[in-house]
Amino acid sequence: MQKINKSAVQMQAEVIGNKKVGPYHHIVFAVGEMASNSRPGNFVAISIGGEATSLILRRAFAIYRAIDKGVMGGSIELVIAPYGQGSKWLCSRNVGDFVDLVGPLGTSFGLPTTNANTMLIGGGYGSAPLFALAEVLKNRGCRVDMVLGASTANKIYAPLEGKRSVSSLTLTTDDGSAGIHGQISEAIPRLLREFGTEVIYSCGPMGMLSAIAKIADEFDIAHQCAVEEAMACGIGVCMTCVVPVKDPSGIKMVRSCIDGPVMDGSQIIWDKKDVLDAL
Template sequence: MSVVQEQAEIFSVTRAGEYFQFTVIAPRIAEGFRPGHFVAVAVGGENSAMGLRRAFAIAGATPTGAFAGTVQFVVAEHGPGTRWLTQRRAGEVVDLVGPLGTPFPLPNGPAPAVLVGGGYGSAPLIPLAHALLAQGSPIEFVLGAATGSRLYGELTAKRTAGQVTVTTDDGSAGERGLVTDVLPAAIERINAEIVYACGPMPMLQAVGNIAQKHAIHAAVAVEEAMACGIGVCMTCVLPVRGDDGRTRLVRSCVEGPVFDAARVRWNDVGHLPADLVGADAMRGH
């Protein structure tokens, strides 16, 4: 994969519930895209004091065809940076770096899979679904959010996969409850061999626990805050067990954002576990 920087013209900006879906013309990023990759977008304009980029999962890319060279990503307005971005319009140019991160691992052959999205965390699962279907894998979606307006991709998911289960905390769409309430039934219904998920950290931990109870693998894309996107600033580190069983702080933007859920030390996120490699050297400081 080759990471590039592109001055990408905005092709369109559309509302999707509480979110904004951007389609931008970025042919070199589109060419290298794999499901799970993300882009880092400069915000605020040339004279802005907002120097840190904002990271967004790529919701789709079209390297060839009628809309060749376009990339899609979804923005939720959280603060000044994303507010500036949501005010951009078609024809304007944004500065993108990508494709970044490690993509979702695909099975070697057809394997039934459940795709779990929380809020706009479902965005990277749409292209993943197409990749799985292309290799003959049966899939189901489980999509959840706090309320109906915070769901993303429900209609697209239904057009892509026959079975889509929706949950909302307040019951305004689908079933009242959490994605983890309905996930076990989805796993059993499709006889899933793998679960993919993207969304809030507590959701990912719970999805990983359910997958472990069913003795199947869970690949999760974390939503850690990322500043540089290229592994320099170390603001997005997570405690993750390696192949040797030892825990290290790894960068979500480079070694992730996709991780084996069973290897993430969820309860130690934001802390330094006592058995962390190198922890001895940090004691007393």
């Protein structure tokens, strides 16, 4: 088992930007030195609701981008969908407000040792960590092909920004309102052949990650994915975010908040039936 990210700190982070982008909010926090320790794939855990709230559990949010210099010092950016009570509260914060934040937490994406052909696959706002990863890979000389998918066009986050950071950008939508009509996994095999992909990075819903893992296995391509499991504490204490992985003894349950969220897609046991059969 991993230990909590050794660079993690708890702090009162000031909101220095909050902009609505389509159905999402792009929120910027001043975090000082925390930004320099943040890597693509890391996340933060935020206390939600204020001092008098009944929302006692922190909420985990993937870091969209970390900037270690600026007018306010280091900052991190989050992309948040205001769906639940906690995320709506966070999206309603104003510039100058403070939130209780712990980070950076979790594992980050591993980088190729050579100038590999990489494919970044993201579903909905879950694609947020891939934009910073694309910049890192591009600076290392890698080819970066990005595939962004969602149920409909307005749920694809910042496609124009993605286009600036990569060698190619492909969009897919379930309803055909943008790009290729169909689920994102349906387009991947053709694109892997076209681009000669050697490493896949993915973020998004667990169903999508499972489908990508199966394709990566069929093509014998390395696959790193950031799993989306509900995290109650974010520091490995509560055991609510466990994920079954392969182990010499059969199955091992690991905590996605500290052993992940970035994990080797080939080691995760995606089918619940396989877990039950092994018990």
